[in-house]
Amino acid sequence: MQPTDTNPSRDDENGPGEKNLAITARDIHVTYEDGTEAVQGVDISVRSGEFFGFLGPNGAGKTTTIKTLVTLLHPTQGTVQINGYDVSENPTAVCESIGYMSQETSVDKEFTARENVRFACKIYGVPEGERAQRVDELLELVNLLDVADKRAETFSGGMKKRLDAATALVHQPPVVFLDEPTTGLDPEARLTFWEYLQSINDHGTTVFLTTQYLEEVDRLCDRLSIIQDGQLLTTDTPDSLKSDVGGDILKLEVTDTSSQSIDSAERVVRQSDVFDDPSVKTTESGLRIRDRNARERTSELFVSLHEADITVTGFDIRSPTLDDVFVQLTGEQSNSDGKEPSKTEAEAEAKQRVMK
Amino acid sequence: MSSSSDDGPIVGATTARKADGTNTLTDVRFSLERWLLKTSRNPFVTFSSLIQPVIFFVLVAEVFGAIAGTALAETVADVHYVTYLTPAIIVQSALAAAAVSGIGLVDDMETGMFETILVSPMNRSAIFLGKILSEVIRIAVQTLIILGLGFALLTLKTGASFGTFARTGIFGLLGVVVVAVIFGGVFMSFSNIVALVTGDREATIMIANLLTFPLLFVSSAFLPLPALPGWIQTIAIVNPITYGVDAIRALLLGEDVAAVVTVSSLPAPWAVVVPAVLILVGFNVVLGGIAARSLKRRSRAEVQ
Numbered sequence: 001m002q003p004t005d006t007n008p009s010r011d012d013e014n015g016p017g018e019k020n021l022a023i024t025a026r027d028i029h030v031t032y033e034d035g036t037e038a039v040q041g042v043d044i045s046v047r048s049g050e051f052f053g054f055l056g057p058n059g060a061g062k063t064t065t066i067k068t069l070v071t072l073l074h075p076t077q078g079t080v081q082i083n084g085y086d087v088s089e090n091p092t093a094v095c096e097s098i099g100y101m102s103q104e105t106s107v108d109k110e111f112t113a114r115e116n117v118r119f120a121c122k123i124y125g126v127p128e129g130e131r132a133q134r135v136d137e138l139l140e141l142v143n144l145l146d147v148a149d150k151r152a153e154t155f156s157g158g159m160k161k162r163l164d165a166a167t168a169l170v171h172q173p174p175v176v177f178l179d180e181p182t183t184g185l186d187p188e189a190r191l192t193f194w195e196y197l198q199s200i201n202d203h204g205t206t207v208f209l210t211t212q213y214l215e216e217v218d219r220l221c222d223r224l225s226i227i228q229d230g231q232l233l234t235t236d237t238p239d240s241l242k243s244d245v246g247g248d249i250l251k252l253e254v255t256d257t258s259s260q261s262i263d264s265a266e267r268v269v270r271q272s273d274v275f276d277d278p279s280v281k282t283t284e285s286g287l288r289i290r291d292r293n294a295r296e297r298t299s300e301l302f303v304s305l306h307e308a309d310i311t312v313t314g315f316d317i318r319s320p321t322l323d324d325v326f327v328q329l330t331g332e333q334s335n336s337d338g339k340e341p342s343k344t345e346a347e348a349e350a351k352q353r354v355m356k
Numbered sequence: 357m358s359s360s361s362d363d364g365p366i367v368g369a370t371t372a373r374k375a376d377g378t379n380t381l382t383d384v385r386f387s388l389e390r391w392l393l394k395t396s397r398n399p400f401v402t403f404s405s406l407i408q409p410v411i412f413f414v415l416v417a418e419v420f421g422a423i424a425g426t427a428l429a430e431t432v433a434d435v436h437y438v439t440y441l442t443p444a445i446i447v448q449s450a451l452a453a454a455a456v457s458g459i460g461l462v463d464d465m466e467t468g469m470f471e472t473i474l475v476s477p478m479n480r481s482a483i484f485l486g487k488i489l490s491e492v493i494r495i496a497v498q499t500l501i502i503l504g505l506g507f508a509l510l511t512l513k514t515g516a517s518f519g520t521f522a523r524t525g526i527f528g529l530l531g532v533v534v535v536a537v538i539f540g541g542v543f544m545s546f547s548n549i550v551a552l553v554t555g556d557r558e559a560t561i562m563i564a565n566l567l568t569f570p571l572l573f574v575s576s577a578f579l580p581l582p583a584l585p586g587w588i589q590t591i592a593i594v595n596p597i598t599y600g601v602d603a604i605r606a607l608l609l610g611e612d613v614a615a616v617v618t619v620s621s622l623p624a625p626w627a628v629v630v631p632a633v634l635i636l637v638g639f640n641v642v643l644g645g646i647a648a649r650s651l652k653r654r655s656r657a658e659v660q
Binding site: 067070071072092095096098100101102103104105106107108109110111115119120122123124125151167 | 382383386390393394397398466467468469471472473474475476477478
């Protein structure tokens with residue numbers, strides 16, 4: 001885990017003034033009762049209208065952070081301001097100006113879609129005369145109007161998530177917080193859900209989204225922070241993070257996949273002057289090379305390999321993805337598939353549940 | 357994609373608007389409506405806490421009624437076993453309804469509704485007051501149904517008039533409902549403490565099931581206390597069910613019926629009702645206080 005630049009003041013000096021900031025968190029620390037330091041000094045500045053991603057593996061501190069932002073947890077240290085309201089000084093004003101969608105799908109399953117949204121209208125103080133219209137509009141937005149009078153228990157996972165999202169929007173909040181909204185959805189439902197999130201953001205709503213999926217932030221977010229073990233590794237736009245990886249990725253497959261053969265291929269890559277300073281890793285079937293000139297000079301590398309009697313059977317050159325960013329920053333495979341809850345946060349939450 | 361984007365700002369950066377006149381009272385109403393609607397959508401769960409006591413009422417009246425007369429005659433004269441049993445069944449149904457109170461809370465915690473509502477601007481006390489009110493209504497309705505059934509059974513067996521069954525009249529019956537609700541509060545609190553401490557649906561249901569049945573037998577519910585073995589009498593004295601049953605029985609019969617605590621300076625039935633209700637209120641204060649504290653911890657989730 002590298003020390004990283006998490007200094008927020010930079011953002012403020014160059015960026016917009018405080019009043020255009022929808023979310024400001026300064027040096028927040030959250031330590032659970034059992035001593036687990038789930039969040040250790042996180043700074044977040046999100047501009048109004050921004051789509052902000054909060055990316056990290058299971059147990060990195062994403063949920064703890066989002067709960068701190070929406071008044072559900074009090075930070076052990078640090079301050080949080082949402083829409084200019086301080087979370088600890090004026091929690092009610094914060095609650096009125098945000099929408100929150102928890103990780104669990106929080107709909108009343110014995111209620112119809114309409115009843116669910118209507119209840120949300122009531123508790124967010126939508127005037128009685130406007131409720132019926134608002135309910136219809138929101139159900140149309142999430143494409144559930146045709147099943148408005150069906151009970152939520154008959155809905156698929158994706159439909160329930162969309163219904164949940166609709167209930168978070170009844171009071172036209174300028175900021176919405178979504179905690180892993182697509183976890184557990186099948187790929188098609190996820191794609192549909194992304195479209196709704198995009199359209200919500202297109203209307204000017206600031207979106208703060210946590211996720212384990214790199215593809216999701218890449219697709220949706222203007223900027224993102226990567227969090228691991230309770231600390232931010234970096235905050236930037238997806239594009240500049242990708243360009244920071246330094247070069248494109250070349251994957252090679254060779255005929256002889258014995259370790260000697262792959263090792264000699266690696267020697268060729270390092271010794272030949274095709275690439276200036278390549279990052280080379282051996283894989284099961286060949287090599288993974290990252291270099292600034294990967295795209296332009298691969299054919300020259302093939303010549304060198306051919307001279308060394310190494311036969312290339314397959315190759316692939318691609319631009320870096322956020323996966324590569326993640327691997328480079330954390331030194332780990334990302335958790336975008338097959339994940340195993342790591343300890344810290346998951347355990348602390350379980351413990352907290354028992355204790356509270 | 358929906359075409360709603362053309363229809364105007366359904367969502368957007370506009371400042372949230374809150375209706376005028378939204379206050380704690382309307383918040384209580386919204387929460388009450390939610391819970392009543394939930395209750396009406398789960399008729400099976402709702403009726404199970406009524407059907408079991410009803411079946412029990414008929415069976416116990418038939419089976420034990422035959423022999424209980426002797427035990428009654430020795431302690432309380434001139435009371436038909438059905439009349440004697442009615443308070444026990446009222447308490448059983450209130451207990452069955454109250455002991456599952458925590459399940460709704462656990463469900464809300466599991467589905468995230470708990471947090472979703474906490475994040476809303478809704479008044480926090482109102483959220484829970486609404487839920488408590490919905491259960492108070494449920495217990496009151498169940499109590500009235502059992503009272504009606506008790507009268508029907510007695511009339512079928514002896515042809516007794518309403519006055520023989522409810523000797524203290526309408527006000528006595530209202531008193532019975534009030535005591536049933538106060539009694540229910542004890543186990544509502546208990547169930548919610550279990551729910552908040554374990555956060556586990558199964559544990560909450562299991563404790564509700566474990567409680568409802570055996571506790572009835574270690575109380576004055578089915579037979580007068582002096583007719584019971586010594587060790588059961590000892591447990592019965594600390595069992596809130598005893599006081600619920602004693603108070604309701606005294607209210608229904610208008611006389612002191614071999615209750616555990618009697619204040620002899622007061623006239624019947626107050627000599628029994630007043631101390632019993634005070635003891636129940638005491639249970640409520642202690643357990644309700646613990647429940648409120650656990651709830652506050654849960655909902656504040658204060659981290660040092």
